[in-house]
Amino acid sequence: MLTFLLLVTVVPAVTFLPSAAFVATGGEHGPPTSTVAPLPEYTTSQVVTISYTSFKQGQGSGGDDDDGGSSPGSSPAGGSPSSPSQTDGGKTGFWTELFYRSSNDSAWALYMPPWNQNGRWFGVRDPQHEGAVTGLIPFDTFYTGGETRYGFTTVAVHTKYGREALGGEKAHTTVDSHAPQLFIATPTPGAWTNRNVLQWIAQDASSGVASVAVSLDGATPIVFRTAEGETDLSLQAGDHAVQVSATDRAGNSVDVTVPFHFDPNAPSLSITAPARNSYVKAKDVTV
Numbered sequence: 001m002l003t004f005l006l007l008v009t010v011v012p013a014v015t016f017l018p019s020a021a022f023v024a025t026g027g028e029h030g031p032p033t034s035t036v037a038p039l040p041e042y043t044t045s046q047v048v049t050i051s052y053t054s055f056k057q058g059q060g061s062g063g064d065d066d067d068g069g070s071s072p073g074s075s076p077a078g079g080s081p082s083s084p085s086q087t088d089g090g091k092t093g094f095w096t097e098l099f100y101r102s103s104n105d106s107a108w109a110l111y112m113p114p115w116n117q118n119g120r121w122f123g124v125r126d127p128q129h130e131g132a133v134t135g136l137i138p139f140d141t142f143y144t145g146g147e148t149r150y151g152f153t154t155v156a157v158h159t160k161y162g163r164e165a166l167g168g169e170k171a172h173t174t175v176d177s178h179a180p181q182l183f184i185a186t187p188t189p190g191a192w193t194n195r196n197v198l199q200w201i202a203q204d205a206s207s208g209v210a211s212v213a214v215s216l217d218g219a220t221p222i223v224f225r226t227a228e229g230e231t232d233l234s235l236q237a238g239d240h241a242v243q244v245s246a247t248d249r250a251g252n253s254v255d256v257t258v259p260f261h262f263d264p265n266a267p268s269l270s271i272t273a274p275a276r277n278s279y280v281k282a283k284d285v286t287v
Contacts, residue, residue: 032157034052036154039173042176042249043250044175050137050138050139052121053123053133054132054135055132095157096122096133096135096156098111099153100150104151123135147176147206149174151172152172153167175206179204179248180254182202182212182246186199187258188260193262200244201227202227206248208248209249213246214243215244216233218243235264242257244257244258
């Protein structure tokens with residue numbers, strides 16, 4: 001008699017279940033992420049161009065969804081406020097939001113200029129990274145508080161893969177388009193003086209004073225790295241002009257020229273009458 005042995009293989013049910021990470025994020029690579037290109041430490045421009053790259057499912061992920069932005073041949077994001085890639089007129093499944101703050105202690109604020117009031121920026125496909133888009137955001141400080149230090153971060157959002165967490169600062173810059181204030185304490189314009197000392201005070205509220213240059217009568221300037229100070233001038237008796245230039249860290253500068261007269265010698269005085277040790281009989285004496 002032949003005995004047939006039936007072998008039954010039990011496969012754990014967990015084998016057929018998607019991973020927890022896949023369920024939580026909607027994809028095996030995680031939620032969207034974004035990066036911001038470094039900015040100069042200081043700028044004189046009112047409009048700061050923010051260059052970003054956003055990834056649908058995190059950096060290094062692929063993607064074949066046709067909802068991530070326009071093709072590279074279309075108008076670049078940020079090029080024009082009316083560009084389709086900047087508004088809801090284009091693909092709406094994948095966008096980037098820009099947040100800014102003026103100090104490390106302040107809360108992040110969503111950048112929503114008048115021409116993009118929902119704060120959604122739609123880039124163009126990045127040919128170098130599958131599933132990624134790049135874009136340029138014109139950050140106009142006229143609508144955000146004017147000249148100061150700004151920190152920036154971005155949040156990538158995808159209707160299928162979720163939303164990037166709002167994190168720390170990704171880039172920063174200080175906007176400063178105004179020259180420093182410069183005050184010359186001594187000498188004063190047109191003054192007669194017997195002092196050979198120049199004293200100055202320079203101030204800059206946004207980026208700070210980087211240097212002060214001093215030139216006497218057109219000579220090669222001497223550069224000082226202090227916003228407030230003094231220096232001795234090599235003077236001979238006569239008319240002079242000192243040129244002082246203050247420059248801030250953003251490159252703005254102001255020049256002040258002070259003409260003055262230097263006279264280190266006391267006047268001479270001689271008594272002609274009455275003569276020394278003489279006697280006079282008048283009550284009134286003319287000197």
